């Protein structure tokens with residue numbers, strides 16, 4: 001799923017709706033941005049599940065990765081190693097990712113991102129922490145790279 005494109009199209013649809021204009025073409029564009037539908041459904045499910053958990057509020061975005069790492073550990077979702085952080089985004093490695101850890105010993109390989117369920121979960125956690133919108137994406141899956149972790153990036157939305 002091309003989440004950045006999807007967000008852009010959704011923003012344009014919102015302003016068209018507010019101005020009383022049509023959104024037909026944008027709606028079709030957003031279906032294309034969704035791409036692999038299963039991936040989008042898993043992201044949605046992860047996001048819905050994540051919304052049910054209680055997480056602490058974090059006022060400084062620079063502290064989000066540390067709090068996220070604690071929450072992931074506490075909820076038995078794996079172990080986090082933070083690789084990048086800024087006021088706009090965070091990147092990290094997730095060891096013991098639930099979606100793929102049982103597939104690794106079976107030698108199953110993925111062509112592309114596999115753990116969109118976790119991405120949705122993480123996005124929901126960060127949205128609750130920061131009280132603002134965000135999106136998360138798996139950059140590299142353990143099933144692609146053979147490394148013992150999946151890599152994720154979270155981008156914080158300003159508006």
Ligand SMILES: [Zn+2]
Pocket residue numbers: 097099100114115138140141142143150
């Ligand atoms: Zn993965």
